[in-house]
Amino acid sequence: MEIDVDGERLAGLEGQTVAGILLAAGRASWRTTRSGAPRGVFCGIGACFDCLVTVNGVPDVRACRRRAADGDEIRTQSREDT
Numbered sequence: 001m002e003i004d005v006d007g008e009r010l011a012g013l014e015g016q017t018v019a020g021i022l023l024a025a026g027r028a029s030w031r032t033t034r035s036g037a038p039r040g041v042f043c044g045i046g047a048c049f050d051c052l053v054t055v056n057g058v059p060d061v062r063a064c065r066r067r068a069a070d071g072d073e074i075r076t077q078s079r080e081d082t
Contacts, residue, residue: 001070005030012068019044019051019063030063030076052077 001012003021012021019041022030029038031052042050044064051063054075063074 001068003068003070003072003074005074006076016068017064018053018055018061018066018068018072018074021068022063032078 001014001016002009003012003018004010005022005025005027010021010025012024016024023041027040029040031039031050033039039050039052041064042048046062046065049060049062052060053063053066054077055061055066056073059077
C-alpha cells in the first residue's frame with residue numbers, strides 16, 4: 001500500500017494509521033502551530049489534536065486515528081491553513 005504525503009510516495013501496511021506510516025518514514029512532525037512550532041504525534045490515542053493532517057481534501061483529520069488507505073493523498077497543515 002502507498003500513500004502520497006505532500007507529493008512524496010510512502011509505503012505502508014494494511015491497517016496502519018497515517019501517523020504510523022509517517023513515523024516509520026522518519027517524520028516526527030507534520031503540522032505547525034501559529035508560532036511555527038512543529039507538531040506530530042503527542043498522545044497517540046486521538047485525545048489531543050497535535051497530529052492533524054488533511055486527508056483527500058478533508059482538513060483536521062487526526063493522523064493517529066485514521067487508518068491509511070491505498071492511494072490516500074495526505075497534506076501537512078499549518079495554523080494558517082485553517
